[in-house]
Amino acid sequence: MDKFVTRAKKRVGGQSKKDECQRENLQKKPRSEVLKEEFQEDEEVNQFPQPVPWQKIEAEGLDCDYSLLFSKKEADTFFTQLEEEVVYFTGDQTKVQVYGKTYSVPRKQATYGDEGLMYSFSGVHLSARPWTATLEIIRDAVTKATGHTFNFVLINRYKDGHDHMGEHRDDERELDPSCPIASVSLGAARDFVFRHKDARSGQNRRQIDPVKLELAHGSLLLMNSPTNTYWYHSLPTRKKIKSPRINLTFRRIVKQRQRNAIKPS
Template identity: 45%
Template sequence: MASTPKQLGLMSKQTHVLNLVDADIRYTPEFYSTAVADNLFAVLLRETDWQQDTVRVFGKQHLAPRLSRWVGDAGLRYTYSGLTMEAVPWTDILLAIKGEVEQASDTSFNSVLLNYYRDGRDSNGWHSDDEPELGDQPEIASLSLGAARDFKLRHKADHQLKYTLSLDNGSLLLMRGSTQACWQHQIPKRASAGPRINLTFRSIVNRSFNK
């Protein structure tokens, strides 16, 4: 693929608003065409210096069941599952994607967490993206590339209130408003899933937590 195209192939596509209480979630299944998404997957897989982070779950240290990299503006720090990470610099391809995601979401972002699920045994447990650095009503834009995986949501106050969405290749999911305050999400294991990369664009707005 061309290394840093100005336009990666953004199309005006249908966006679905999820009908969930205490949430503002929008899903655009074909944010990128399959061809563009496949190319982005290949470039990001090759260019990213993937790391297996250690996360703290119920006070115990574990290797995260996926590989990750946190990219962002110079000097940003972020604490995630008890781990403080320093952002590594933007690449041309990530800046190009960021520009298109910002345009579509009408929001600006100063960082992105890349997750690589090597196969269906990799996963992401129940959590909310509600770290204090992200402010009161975090706006998160999540781009999915590669194998489709289920994205499960459950209401914090009532776990019976739940929803499952398939995050398809080239899709964009926007979460804002009270979504992180009221809901948790996860990517459960899936026996036969192929590799997948997910990018969650975020903004560190509260730098008093960022020393």
């Protein structure tokens, strides 16, 4: 894979006064802003390698594409930057309602995106913070690799294998049904399990095998329609894992659908 993040080029010979000023200005800027400027200035980097080598994952009503999108060095850089930039929710926004009961979310969460966007699930309404420089770079890379544009990202941080995500479907009404959900994984590799809705419980339960993937550091999973109609997914507890993981699920929210999805309390 071509280099996605480049180092500043070394200058041969002595430095001029202009060079010194430029270096001082760079030192004053957040590292994420410098990273974004380098990305935008390098034409070779902007030509993201096409096509991405996808692995197709299919089952009854399940359609996903999986790829290693970033090299280890690139993924390491993004993980470090997100640890510095992302502001996670606190207080009531860390709780969800399930069948009338309130539970604490077993991981950290944050939402970023275009102005005015909000994501609602399990009785929680999460407003989007403005995109950070690093999130914009990752979002643009996902767009170039998939051909889809995204205006919102939900970030989940798992401190270790005890943090997890229960079975659910990303089928909220404000999501654009024509756009897949793009899931970028950074940090510890974790198991990701799909289970068909007809295989969960009830008298008419069917024998449909679950689909399990290990989402690697720097990987991209594209969940295409109609996956979220028929399949639940989860990130189970894995107590042997001691290191953190950051997951970014890029989505496209339709504002008109968003207004309809938020009911007055």
